[in-house]
């Protein structure tokens with residue numbers, strides 16, 4: 001017994017000397033969470049209060065002790081903030097472009113993918129992929145988004161007169177949207193639905209793992225039921241992408257397609273561009289990992305956002321009515337050029353992303369000290385920006401829990417303080433797919449609302465509880481019912 005106590009004491013003393021700079025810094029911020037325990041850090045505290053995932057833990061601690069605050073995850077010091085200026089300073093600083101250690105768990109499914117790759121490696125890949133995210137490429141995708149929404153509507157018409165929709169239904173649609181556009185898949189393999197479903201399963205288990213110190217270490221996680229389920233989900237997800245890519249490659253070889261990387265101006269779908277980059281600047285392995293990640297990033301972010309946007313529309317019939325008026329004005333065939341006319345639809349999506357930022361926080365590790373003007377954050381700090389809490393801060397958002405798309409209308413947008421609305425993050429490592437996401441969601445919402453009336457039993461935003469791994473969703477399936485418009 002004495003031996004264990006003395007060992008812990010020695011360990012603790014060494015730890016304090018080792019991390020002294022962070023400990024000193026953390027006292028200046030918000031000392032409540034500064035006390036640390038060797039090995040398990042302070043993450044056990046939110047767990048003790050029943051926080052079973054990152055978003056509950058982050059917001060719980062924020063509401064108890066205020067922002068900014070400190071958390072220790074094993075040996076890593078985390079500085080959590082929701083200050084828009086500090087977030088901007090750090091996320092735009094080139095010495096803070098590597099990802100915080102919480103992203104290590106993501107490496108399990110997306111090893112060395114664009115999201116988590118080291119800055120130097122990431123820069124080359126991001127620059128190469130940017131070619132497929134140009135407006136001209138997006139323009140060529142819009143007819144597929146339109147067609148896929150119509151197919152979905154045809155299926156919805158076969159349902160009974162009043163039917164519920166769920167996260168998996170929207171994730172399956174957004175997954176199809178990604179593969180028909182970025183991969184050029186023209187038939188619908190059933191495996192796409194399995195991909196979308198397994199991704200949801202993976203996310204649920206990851207959410208629990210991130211805040212549970214007992215399964216934080218991978219070695220133990222492999223023996224945990226969640227770990228075993230995750231391993232199976234990963235195997236399925238990766239093999240589905242492999243099969244789809246192999247099939248597409250064969251089709252291409254048969255068609256004797258010829259792609260040249262120096263053809264900079266061509267509107268290349270992502271898969272075509274990746275094929276042209278193979279073995280040149282990006283290894284085949286990294287290209288595959290990036291494809292798995294981008295497919296996942298495109299699927300559940302937009303799927304969950306659509307689910308919540310429709311739920312909010314069901315809760316607020318006046319907003320739904322105004323939206324329908326705009327869509328009726330724009331006409332039945334929505335093209336790329338019409339997207340700009342859908343300003344109320346865009347405002348509804350933005351208001352959804354404000355209250356429900358599907359990526360609720362982002363994290364970076366600092367390679368150098370960063371001066372925020374009022375304090376210097378030490379090198380090695382893991383900086384976490386709570387987008388969720390920033391978007392609900394009443395200093396920037398009057399009546400923050402009111403669903404009010406008018407905040408984002410062109411005539412009001414100047415009242416939104418810069419840096420306070422960042423659902424796609426900010427800085428060089430922001431979301432590469434934001435324009436695609438917005439275009440696809442606008443088209444989908446417009447077509448579905450024109451055909452279906454939505455209602456929901458929820459009355460207020462306060463009713464929802466959330467759970468988050470990489471992406472966020474409501475803890476319970478929201479109530480969201482559709483009936484055909486007469």
Ligand code: HEM
Nearest residue numbers: 114115297298301302305359362423424425431432433437
């Ligand atoms: C509602 C929709 C979406 C939201 C709110 C969203 C949000 C975000 C955020 C916050 C990040 C930064 C993550 C971080 O810094 O840790 C990110 C990164 C990323 N997103 Fe999205 N995203 C959405 C849709 C999409 C779509 C449709 C695609 C692909 C077509 C996509 C592809 C990516 C990629 C590849 C990255 C990594 C970028 C990099 O590190 O260079 N996202 N997204």
